[in-house]
Amino acid sequence: MKKLIFSCMLVWSGWSSAQEFTSFEGTNGKWGFQDFYGNVVIEAIFDRAGDFSQGRAAVMVNDAIGFIDTTGKFIIPCKYSWSSGFSGGFAIVKLNSKYGYVDLKGNEITPIHFDYVFPFRNGYSIVNQGGTYTEKGFLGGKYGVIDTNGILVVNPRYDFIDSYQLLMFQGKMQPLAQVTRATRVLVGNDNFLSLLNCQVGYLDSNGKEVIPIKYGELAFSEGGLIWGMKEGKWGLLNQSGKATTPFKYDYLPASRTELYGADTVLLIHVEVDSKFGFINREGREVITPIYEDYLSFSEGLIAMKRNGKWGFLNQEGKIVIPIMYDQVKSFEGGYAVVQLAGEEFQIDSDGKRQN
Structure with a gap:
């Protein structure tokens, strides 16, 4: 069972730049923005406000969240129930219990229809459809990958996808190095480990299965070596995912x-x-x-x-x-x-x- 922990609270970020403004609570109970010297630059008219990041700040009006620029102008109207701050030109937003992304101009780069989305990294983001948030974390569903144009490059069909050197193993999220005992993990920036029906594989940024999803474990060890496990035995793979040895070895080079x-x-x-x-x-x-x-x-x-x-x-x-x-x-x-x-x-x- 997959378990990922996320916060359900609006992220109110701290200082991001000495040149940008920070939020403050006025005597009227509303929130506004001030500069480094404490001068009010945007009047306290919002129910809640977060600090600026990339020239945008999340604000709340009537329990709905939107974004303003440094002049106080609304760039993104208040309609979302949750938002992250901007990072890399995008913010995660939530609407009607679904997640998606907006860019700095307020464009929704995808329909707001995913059950959870992750922050972009190296031009890609992992998304989930069919999962459920519970008190124990985010569970279930299928995972895919989108790019910053909102194009789905990997359809949501995998039990788990990760580009952060984590892997689901024996029901727990664990670092790849711990799972495989590899002395060094080499996962390319634009590549993704995936899990489907308890089998592990390796996808490229176009969603192509470079290493077919048929191995119990995968390890990326020193010198760019790739090891795969089938039926409890290890074998060596080349960079194209082709086995170069029989799957007969009991030991993966490690400690x-x-x-x-x-x-x-x-x-x-x-x-x-x-x-x-x-x-x-x-x-x-x-x-x-x-x-x-x-x-x-x-x-x-x-x-x-x-x-x-x-x-x-x-x-x-x-x-x-x-x-x-x-x-x-x-x-x-x-x-x-x-x-x-x-x-x-x-x-x-x-x-x-x-x-």
Whole structure:
């Protein structure tokens, strides 16, 4: 169940600019506006007034809200039951229990028919139809996206859409990074995560499904990598949403440094049945996930453990130092400390004993 919390009160903003006027309550119980020095510039004739933002101020007359300019002239007549302040050239308004937008000239850029709308961000706004405001928040309905021309670019058919790095998960709104355990979230300004029938996808600003809505989770991790989950298993996707690996991995790179690289090589840690391996950006398994443990790459080599013994592999996944040691440390300055049959000594990058 989706739950978004909104205020039902008219937003009376604070100071927005030293050059604009602020509201005050007169001795007659009405509201007007004064300048920075306290001089009355618009007489106290309104039942309620908010401060100016972008040259417009919300005022209330006979329980209806409209907007005036800095001369006191009505730009938007008092007919709305609720309004936000202006931001980015638009204000959200409410009329007959429905929401929409007006611009600075008072034009309604869409019919006032949505059950809720969000503020514009990067030229787009998320809208809802069919939802209901309750004491516990805003629930239900379907979500879509409009642009600043009022054009519906994504039809309201999704259970949730978000461009603010939040996602509905297990009945709660949570940050995407918390949901997916990704170390970094990369959500483009003009892109939207969506949820439909408990499946997650990714839309572009034209409403096209870049990543089909068929995944249990999506993660956008370091280096621009995209991970999708199907039936409890993770796979890697390219920027077009095409799977580049089978959906077989148990682990999504997260809390540790999972991207290893030297020069142009980039390898990503994966797990299958508690065994470790590495894939490259294209999804090819460079090191098959058959190892019990590993140390970080150092000087082009990585220590991997199998059947209780350690050895070293290169970034192409080739075993260059046999898997035979009881304990090892990563290479440093061309040498690694290893332990074999209770004896500790150094080896070079060719595996030759040095002492």
